[in-house]
Structure formats: C-alpha cells, structure tokens
Amino acid sequence: MGTDRSTAETQGDSEALPQHVAANRAAWDLYAERFVEPGERSWRLAPGEERWGIFGLPEAELRMLPDDLAGKDAIELGCGTAYVSAWMARRGARPVGIDNSPRQLETAARLQHEHGLDFPILLGNAERVPYPDASFDFAISEYGAVLWADPVLWVPEAARLLRPGGRLHVLTNGFVFYLASPDDETEPPTERLLRPQFGSSRITWPGDTSVEFHPAHGEWIRLFTASGFEILEMLEPQTPADATSRWMPKGSDWATKWPAEEIWKVIKRA
Secondary structure (H helix, E strand, O other), rough: OOHHHHHHHHHHHHOOOHHHHHHHHHHHHHHHHHHHHHHHHHHHOOOOOEEOOOOOOOOOHHHHOOOOOOOOEEEEEOOOOOOOHHHHHOOEEEEEEEOOOOHHEEEEHHHHHHHOOOOOOEEEEEOEEOOOOOOOOEEEOOOHHHHHHHHHHHHHHHHHHEEEEEEEEEEEOOHHHHHHHOOOOOOOOOOOOOOOOOOEEEOOOOOOOOOOEEOOOHHHHHHHOOOEEEEEEEOOOOOOOOOOOOOOOOOOHOOOOOOOOEEEEEEEOO
16 A cells, blocks of 8 residues: 555654644644543444444444445544544455544554454544555545545545545534534534634634634535545435434534534545
8 A cells, every 4th residue: 555554653743744733633632532432432333333423323324434345445534543444444444544643543553452453543644645646445534634634635635545436425514503603612503603604614713722624515515526526415414303412412402403514425536
C-alpha cells in the first residue's frame, strides 16, 4: 500500500501543522478520555450490529457500509478509536485508520490488541494522507474528517486516494441542526435559526478551542462534483421518538422533527 505505520506517524509529528489541525489535535487529546468507553462498546459490535451517529441508528437502516467490502482496501478518515475500521476488518476489508489525536490512537491500538485485529492506524491529517493516488476502494468518515478537517482540502484528498468507482460515505451534523444550535452545547437546538447560513461554515464554539466545519448543502454538492465525485444519495434520517443519546440528552424531541444528522454517499467518476 506504499507506507507503514511508523512512516506515517513520523510525518504527522514532524511537519508544521495548520492552525486548525494543531488546535483540533490539542482539543481531541483532551476529549479522548470521554470516548474510551463508547469506543470499547462499539468495538464489541459484530457485523450487522453496527450503530451510527448521535442516536445509534442501525446499519440496516443507514447502510453506511457497502455489502461488498470483502477484499477491498478501505480508509477511515478521522478514525478516533478506530471502531469503524474494526467493523470493516470484520467484514473482510483491509482497513487503514488515520486520526489527528495521539490519545485517541492509543485507545485504538489497545483495542486492536484486545480484539486480535491488526491494521494500520496512522497519526496524521486527513487533508494530507501519506498514501499514493488510487490506493483505496472505499473511504468513510463518521464525525471524523467530515466535521473536523477543512472540506476544501480533505474532499479532493479523498478523491485522490480513491480508485475510479470508489465510494466515499460520510455522516455528520445536520446543517439545520447546526444553524439552530445555541452556543451552549449542553442545551438542545431551538425551533428557530440562531446563526446565518452564509459565511459561518467554520466555527469555534465559545469556551472551546477546536475548529469545526459545517458546509451548507450547496457547498457540499459543489465540492463533491468539483473533486470528481458523483452524488449517489443524501440522507437526513429521522430520529425515533424513543431514542436516547449520551451526546444529546436534551435534544431527542427536536431530532424527531428535524434532521440532527446527514449522510452523503458519493462515488468517484471513472
């Protein structure tokens, strides 16, 4: 595949990081402890049991993973504790996980050992991945690069990494959810818009240092098509009325009326 774990880690540590990448690395090293137990729980899920996003919606409903992963080269962009990479490995893929946080990758490496799975997990920036062109058949990001990397950079990079006909699937916050969310992240979204759509797709929340990216739907469409992708599907799943979430404990009622999350599935044109 053209690189190994140690090479990628050296690159990730030695190169000067862009401001938002450095800020997110520092922030996620602090957040990492909160994601240990959810990562452990997700690693235990068998094929067919995978659950996605804030409310743990089932794979059978969202179909984030292709049916034909066996024997395919796959990359998880912003892998965190790498449970999605583990899911792909159990489905017969050859996954690679890349993440910006050393602390998250410590958990990923421990869980690899505990579950007897071995695949590369790289410290690095999804905007610059140390693999050759056309290295992968499938790329995926669940609240990874799709939220924490600059889409103007990471989307063309994903296209470079994929072979013709390769697919990219991403799951992130719904755009309406973002526009209606108060600055206090412990509070649920409101029933009115709190920020403008134009000029506010990059945000650092009050009291935080991390940088998030929330392109509008038109921006996603332009980025995907300009990068050589064809859009296959865009989903805005409705949250079931009985759903609960540790990440959004006050927002489940809101999410039954408006999309808390959105999914894009695209394919690289031949």
